[in-house]
Amino acid sequence: MEDTDFAKRIRxxxxxxxYGGLLTDKQKNIMELYFYDDYSLAEIAAKENTTxxxxxxxLKRVEQTLEKYEKKLKLLExxxxxxxxxxxxxxxxxxxxxEGHEDPRLKETEKILQDIEEKxx
Amino acid sequence: MEDTDFAKRIRxxxxxxxYGGLLTDKQKNIMELYFYDDYSLAEIAAKENTTxxxxxxxLKRVEQTLEKYEKKLKLLExxxxxxxxxxxxxxxxxxxxxEGHEDPRLKETEKILQDIEEKxx
Numbered sequence: 732m733e734d735t736d737f738a739k740r741i742r743x744x745x746x747x748x749x750y751g752g753l754l755t756d757k758q759k760n761i762m763e764l765y766f767y768d769d770y771s772l773a774e775i776a777a778k779e780n781t782t783x784x785x786x787x788x789x790l791k792r793v794e795q796t797l798e799k800y801e802k803k804l805k806l807l808e809x810x811x812x813x814x815x816x817x818x819x820x821x822x823x824x825x826x827x828x829x830e831g832h833e834d835p836r837l838k839e840t841e842k843i844l845q846d847i848e849e850k851x852x
Numbered sequence: 853m854e855d856t857d858f859a860k861r862i863r864x865x866x867x868x869x870x871y872g873g874l875l876t877d878k879q880k881n882i883m884e885l886y887f888y889d890d891y892s893l894a895e896i897a898a899k900e901n902t903t904x905x906x907x908x909x910x911l912k913r914v915e916q917t918l919e920k921y922e923k924k925l926k927l928l929e930x931x932x933x934x935x936x937x938x939x940x941x942x943x944x945x946x947x948x949x950x951e952g953h954e955d956p957r958l959k960e961t962e963k964i965l966q967d968i969e970e971k972x973x
Binding site: 834846 | 870871873874921924925926927934937938940941944945947948953955957958960961964965967968971
């Protein structure tokens with residue numbers, strides 16, 4: 732959960748994107764402050780009238796809850812496998828187009844692949 | 853849940869594919885008999901030493917539970933939107949290839965799109 736552990740933070744955010752709907756309103760509220768408004772733990776504590784430690788504990792518990800859902804449903808894992816395939820397809824098409832094959836259908840296909848890649852889920 | 857209502861049955865199966873991991877072992881067991889082994893309600897009842905009505909009620913409750921998860925997480929909805937995009941891309945590429953544009957990269961891209969389409973999630 733430390734900001735230095737960037738990959739872990741990204742995973743936490745993606746888990747929230749998949750399973751956040753199953754959290755309580757309070758948990759969601761704090762996750763939104765943490766991820767979307769980029770508040771520090773101390774700032775969240777001040778806003779919620781609690782301690783930095785309590786916010787830390789809540790986020791830790793949320794992380795465990797989300798990991799528990801991932802263990803049961805594996806939606807993130809499945810999505811990452813698909814993401815890899817989509818990126819491979821986009822790359823193949825890109826090299827083909829770059830050799831002078833101009834066609835709006837190719838461009839459109841490339842755009843759709845990029846869309847899917849960016850959206851993740 | 854009646855077999856005549858085919859679209860509804862497909863939706864039920866897809867919801868199970870997404871959220872089945874959150875059900876109890878007993879619920880999962882009966883869903884597997886119903887969907888994968890294609891048992892009738894009466895056959896499940898005989899196997900589980902219970903009544904047809906009890907099996908029906910269990911499946912109804914499972915359906916409601918799965919719909920509740922879908923309402924919260926909307927994973928099926930998101931997947932269906934993406935599925936629509938992938939199919940559009942596959943179609944565009946197919947018409948382009950069919951005009952005599954042969955290249956292994958195009959074929960491979962088409963194959964990846966078809967894979968994603970078939971797998972659903």
